[in-house]
Amino acid sequence: MRAPKGRGARLAAAVAAVSALALTASACGTDGKGSSGSEGSGKGTVTFWDNNGGVRTEVWKEIISRFEKKNPDIKVKYVGVAAADVQSKYDTAIAGGKGLPDVGGVGTAMLASLVAQDALDPVTDRIEDSSLKGGFDPDLVESVQVAGGGDELFSVPTSANMGVLWYRTDLFEAAGVPAPTTWDAFFTATEKLTDRKNNEFGFTFRGGAGSIAQALDMMYGQSGIDSFWNGDSTTVNDPKNVAALEKYVALYKKTTPEADLNNDFTKMVAEFDNGRIGILQHNLGSFQNHLDALGQDKFAGVAMPVDAAGVRTTVSNPVDGLGLFKSSGNKEAAWKFIEFAASAEANSLWNESAGAIPSNTQAQDDDWIASAGATKIAIDALTDSRTRIVQLPYYLPDWNTLSKADSEPEFQKVVLGRLSAKDFLDAFAGKLNAAQADWKKHNS
Amino acid sequence: MTTTVPETNGVPLPHVAPATRPDRGGTGPRRGRRALTAGAPRWQIYLPLGLYLLFTLVPFYWMLLFALRPSGSTSLVPWPATTAHFSKVWNDLGFAVFFKNSLLIGVATLVMTTVVALLGGYALARFDFRAKRAFLLALLCSQFIPGALMLVPLFQIFSELRMIDSLWSVIVAETVFQLPLSIILISGFIKNVPVSLEEAAWVDGCGRIRAFCAVVLPLLRPGLIAVGSFAFVHSWNHFLFSLMFLSTQEKYTIPVGLSYTIGSGESVELGTLAAGGVVAAVPVVIVFAFIQKWLVTGFSAGAVKG
Numbered sequence: 001m002r003a004p005k006g007r008g009a010r011l012a013a014a015v016a017a018v019s020a021l022a023l024t025a026s027a028c029g030t031d032g033k034g035s036s037g038s039e040g041s042g043k044g045t046v047t048f049w050d051n052n053g054g055v056r057t058e059v060w061k062e063i064i065s066r067f068e069k070k071n072p073d074i075k076v077k078y079v080g081v082a083a084a085d086v087q088s089k090y091d092t093a094i095a096g097g098k099g100l101p102d103v104g105g106v107g108t109a110m111l112a113s114l115v116a117q118d119a120l121d122p123v124t125d126r127i128e129d130s131s132l133k134g135g136f137d138p139d140l141v142e143s144v145q146v147a148g149g150g151d152e153l154f155s156v157p158t159s160a161n162m163g164v165l166w167y168r169t170d171l172f173e174a175a176g177v178p179a180p181t182t183w184d185a186f187f188t189a190t191e192k193l194t195d196r197k198n199n200e201f202g203f204t205f206r207g208g209a210g211s212i213a214q215a216l217d218m219m220y221g222q223s224g225i226d227s228f229w230n231g232d233s234t235t236v237n238d239p240k241n242v243a244a245l246e247k248y249v250a251l252y253k254k255t256t257p258e259a260d261l262n263n264d265f266t267k268m269v270a271e272f273d274n275g276r277i278g279i280l281q282h283n284l285g286s287f288q289n290h291l292d293a294l295g296q297d298k299f300a301g302v303a304m305p306v307d308a309a310g311v312r313t314t315v316s317n318p319v320d321g322l323g324l325f326k327s328s329g330n331k332e333a334a335w336k337f338i339e340f341a342a343s344a345e346a347n348s349l350w351n352e353s354a355g356a357i358p359s360n361t362q363a364q365d366d367d368w369i370a371s372a373g374a375t376k377i378a379i380d381a382l383t384d385s386r387t388r389i390v391q392l393p394y395y396l397p398d399w400n401t402l403s404k405a406d407s408e409p410e411f412q413k414v415v416l417g418r419l420s421a422k423d424f425l426d427a428f429a430g431k432l433n434a435a436q437a438d439w440k441k442h443n444s
Numbered sequence: 445m446t447t448t449v450p451e452t453n454g455v456p457l458p459h460v461a462p463a464t465r466p467d468r469g470g471t472g473p474r475r476g477r478r479a480l481t482a483g484a485p486r487w488q489i490y491l492p493l494g495l496y497l498l499f500t501l502v503p504f505y506w507m508l509l510f511a512l513r514p515s516g517s518t519s520l521v522p523w524p525a526t527t528a529h530f531s532k533v534w535n536d537l538g539f540a541v542f543f544k545n546s547l548l549i550g551v552a553t554l555v556m557t558t559v560v561a562l563l564g565g566y567a568l569a570r571f572d573f574r575a576k577r578a579f580l581l582a583l584l585c586s587q588f589i590p591g592a593l594m595l596v597p598l599f600q601i602f603s604e605l606r607m608i609d610s611l612w613s614v615i616v617a618e619t620v621f622q623l624p625l626s627i628i629l630i631s632g633f634i635k636n637v638p639v640s641l642e643e644a645a646w647v648d649g650c651g652r653i654r655a656f657c658a659v660v661l662p663l664l665r666p667g668l669i670a671v672g673s674f675a676f677v678h679s680w681n682h683f684l685f686s687l688m689f690l691s692t693q694e695k696y697t698i699p700v701g702l703s704y705t706i707g708s709g710e711s712v713e714l715g716t717l718a719a720g721g722v723v724a725a726v727p728v729v730i731v732f733a734f735i736q737k738w739l740v741t742g743f744s745a746g747a748v749k750g
Contacts, residue, residue, distance in 0.1 A: 047691070054537060054704025079691050083701035094597035099608050266706070270714060274518055289713070290514045318676045353497060 037121075040330035043073040046337050049089070051105030051320070053080020059353040067340045074333045087113065087400075088185065092096045094119050101333035106155045106323035106341070108147035108316075114323065115154050116397045120274040122152045123338075127389045130339050132156070132360075139382060140359045143319045147394035149443055155321030156342045157359035159351050162303045162317055163217045164291055164375065166272065166280040171200075180279055183222055183305045190255040193278035202278040205252050205260035206270045211411050212403045214281055216392065217315045219244040221304050224313050226388035232440070234432045237425035245414070245421040252415050262417055281319060286356040287374055301374030303381035310388045318394065319359070351375075356384065398435045406431065466704030507725070510718035530717035533705065537716070539723050541694055542701040547727075549611055549686075549697060552620040557626050557675035558668055560619070568655065569669045570639070583624040590619055591684055602689060613689040614697070618679040626671045633667035634660065669738040677728050698724045 050060050057080050064076045079101065081089050086108045094117050095101040106114060116121050129132060140157040165180050167189070172179065175193055179255040182187035190202030206214045216236070220226075223240035235241065252260060257271065263284065272280035273293035280286075290299045306312045322338045324331060340346055348363035355372060357379055358364050369376050381387050393399055407428055413419035511529050512522035533539045569572075570582065599608070600618055606611040637660050647657035683699035690696055702724055703719040732739070 049691075054701075057704070058536070077692070079693055080704065081687075082700075082706060084706065085687055085703055090597055090689060092595055096603055098603040098610075099599070101691075157748040285447075295516070 004019040008145065013101055035359045037326055037328045037331060038330045040328075040334065042330075042332035044330055044333060045075045045077055046103060046330060046334045047077045047079065047101040048337065049086070049101040049104040050078060050080045051086040051107060051110075052083045054352070055079075056354060058382040059350050059372035063341055063346045064126070064347060066346065068339055070340070071333075071336060074336060076337055078393060086110070088116060090119070091117075096179075096383065100327050101323045102328035102330055103337055104323050105320065105327060107320045108143055108155075109318040109400060111144070111147040111154055111321075111323075112149060112397050113146050113397065114199060116225075120154045120327055121326045121328075122154055123324055123335075124153045124155055126324070126335055127153065127156065130335075132339060132342055135344070135361055136342075136359050137361055137364065137382075140357075142314050142321045143391065143394075145323060146316075146391050147319070149439070155323040156338050156348060157319050157321045158342055159320045159354060159356040159359055160382070161283045161285060161320075161356055162382060163281065163283055163304050163314055164215070164374055164378060165304065166282060166286070166299055166301050166374075167299060168272075168276075168278055168294070169300050170298045171276065171278050179300070179302055179303050182306060186279070186305050189278055190251060194255040198276075199257075200276040200278075201257055202249055202255040204268050204277045204280050205250065205256040205344040205415075206263050206265070206268050206281070207261040207412055207415050208267070209404070209408065210409050211263075213315070213392075214413060215245060215248060216390075217304060218281070220313050220315050220390045224307050224309075226313055226390055228315075228393060229436070230389050232285075232433065232436060234429045235434070236432060237429035238361060242422045242425055245425065249250060250416055250420060261412060263308075284355050284357070284374055284378055285371075301377060303377050303387075306386070310386055312381060312384065313390060314387065316392050316394075320356075321359075356410045393432070393436065394441050396432075396435045399432075402431050402435060403426070495584050497556065503544070504725075506732055507718045507721045510714045513715070515713070515715050528642040529721070532716055533701070533720045533723060537701060537704055537720070538693065538696070539698065539701050539720065540697045542696050543723065545611060545706070546680055546698040549618065550680045550727075552611075552615045553622065553679040554672045555677040556619040557622040560623055561626035561630045561671055562664075562668070564627040565632075565634055566660075568627065568631040569634035574724075578730070580628070583628055586624045591617075595684065595688055598685075599688060608689055609691045609694060610694065614685045617685045617689065618675070618682060622675045624679060626675065629671055630667055633664050637663050642651045663666045666738045670737050673731055673735050673739060676731060680728060681724075690729075 046062075048064075050056060059383070060078055060080075062077055062286075067076060068074065086105070089106065090100070090110070091113070094114075106120070111120075136157055137160070141153065142161050144153055144155055144157050145151055150282075153303055165186070167180055171193055172189065175189075176190045178185050180189050194200065194204035219241045221237075221242035223238065225235050225238055227242060228234060228236070230238075236305065257275075259278075260271075262270070263271070265286070268280060269282065269286045269289050271277055287301070304312060304314045324334055324338060328334050341350070342360060344360045344362035344366075345359040347358045347427055348366045348368070351358040351363060352368045352372070353364075355375055357375060358366075358369075364379060369379065382389075397400070407424075410419060410427065411423050414421055414424045418421050476485050509520070509522050512525040512527075513519055514524070514526045514528065568576065602608050602610075602613040603615075607616070642652075642655045645659045646652070650658060681699060683703065685699050686697040687703070690700070698720075702717075702720045705713065705720040
C-alpha cells in the first residue's frame, strides 16, 4: 500500500514545517537577561519564589498574610521551590527570557551566578531610603557584598546559618568526656565514644554531597588561617590546611561508620538521630530534627571548636536573602514586600521558625533567641571578637561547580586513601586560582 | 463480517505472537515452563527470587515504616501507627492538589501519546513513503537526547505560546518525549497483524478507518496498554518539566511536591518524605497490578519488530 500524495498534504506539511521553524527561531531570539522592568503602580500582584519551599512554606504564608493585611492593595503569589532545584529554575527562566518572579529567595551561594546573568536589581539605595537603613548585622551585610562581587548589595539579607557541632550529651556524660569546645576535646571525644563492636561511633562523617563545605570548615578551624586568599593565590592548599585535612580524613572508619563515605546531610542527620553517634558537624538547621528524635535532654550544640589560644576560625556560611528581580514590572510593590519581610517583626518570626540567625539586629535581641540554645551560642560566636570568619569566594560564578561537582568525587578518593590530601588540595587550589584570575579579569 | 481473532483469558492477541499460537494449544508455554524447571530443587528457584524480592521490598518497607511510625520512634515495626505524616503531606504540603494535577497530566499524556502513536505507528507499518527509514532513524536518535538538554528551547517555545505555567505545557512536553518509543512499539505491533485481515474487511465493505477500528484495533490492546501505561507512569514520575514550566503552587505535581519533603540542606523530615513517597507510589503500583498481564504480552510481541 502507498500513502496518497496530494498537493494539499504536501502544502500542509510545508506550512507546518515553516511554522515550527519560525516559532523556534522567534523563541530563541528572546533573551530576558538584564530586562529593566518597571516600578509599576505599587499595587497588584507580586510573585515571590521561596528558595526553600516546603520547609518554610508555613512561616512564609503567615508573613504574607500579615503583609497583605497591612497592604490590602498588594497580593503576594507564593511559589515554593525546593532548595536543591531553585538555582536551575532561576537559570531556566533567565535563559528562557520570561517567567522570573518579582521577588525571590536568594542565598549568597547562588548570588554570583544571578548577578553575572544581570538578573537582579541592586538594592543598596533602596535600603538607604527605607526603614531598613542600618538595621542589618554588618557581618552578614559584608558576606552579601562579597558574594555580589563588590560594594553593592544585590539581595537583602534575611538570615544566616552557622556550622555547629551537635553532640549527644547522654553519651558524653556516660563516657566522662568534656563537650567538644576545643579541637583537642573534639578529637579525644571521637575516639573515646567509638565502640565499633557495639555499633557506636564518635563522629559521623560527610563524604557525599556537600562534603567540601564541611571539610573547609574543619580545615580552616584547625589551621587558624583566617583568609581564603593570600594575594591572588588561595590558602586552601597551605601546608597547615593540608595537615588539618589529613587529620580530619583520618577519622573515617576509625571513629565513623564505613557507610559515611556517601553521606549527604540527610543520611548524616538520620544517623545521628537514629543511632549512637557522638558528634555531628552540621548547622543550626537540623536542630528540630534532633529535638524530635532525641528529645531536649540528650543533645546539645556548640559552636565550632577554638584553638589553644581560644581563637575560633570558621568559614562563612551562605547568607539567605531576598532579591528584587530586574525584569519585575511591579518593583515598587515588590520592594514593599521585601521591606516588610526583612523588618524586625517578620525577620524574627521567620528565623525563630527556621532556627537561624536573624539578619535584622533588632530581631537578634528578641526573647526567643535566649531560649533557642544553639542559635544563641551561634550568635555569640559570630559576634565574639575572637571569632575569625573566612569568607568563601561565593562571588566566583564557578564556585558551586568547583566546590561540588568537581571536587566531591576527588574528596572521596582522599577519604578512601587513593589520593593524597596534598594532591587534592593542590588541584583544587589550581582551579580556584584560575577562576579568581578570570573573575578579576572581567571585574577589574 | 467475521473475525478470527484468538483470545486468551479475554485478552485478544495477534495471530503471529508465537507464545500463544492457537495451533499449539493454550498450554504450550506452561509445558515449556515445566520442562525448564523439571528436576531443579525448589530452593534453586525460590532462593534467588526471595533474595531479589528482599532487595526490592526492603526500601518499600523502609518507606512504609517511616511513613507510619511517629517521629522520633526507632521501632522496626510501624506500630503504634500514625497517620500524622500522611495528613501533613496531603493537607499541609498540598499533595491533594498535586495529586489531582499529576492525575490530569498523566491521563492527558496517556490519551495523547496513545492516539498519536497509533496514527504514526499505523503509517509506519502500513505505508511506504520517502525517507521512511530516515524518519525511523530520527525517532530512534531522539531517544538519546535527554529532556534537560531541551529545557531552555522548550521553555522559550512555551513562553511564546503563552503556555508557561499551564498544565498543557507539561502534557505537550511529556507527550512529545514519549512519542518516539511509543510509535516504534505500536508500529511493530501493527506489523504483526496480517494485512490480509484488513483486506478481508475491505472486501466486506469497510473503509480503511472502519476496518482499522473493527479488525486491527482490538488486536492491539496489549500494545496500547503497554504504551499507555508507560506514558502515564513516566509523566506521573517526571519531575523536571513540571518544576520548570509551572510556577503556581496550585499547579504543581507530585514529584515537585516530593522535592519539598526532601529538605533544604538544613533539615529533613523522614516521616514526611516517606509518606510523600507512599502517596506517589500507590497509583503506579495500582496501575501495574491491573495491567501487568497485558504489559508482558505487549512488550514481548511489539518490541521485537521495528
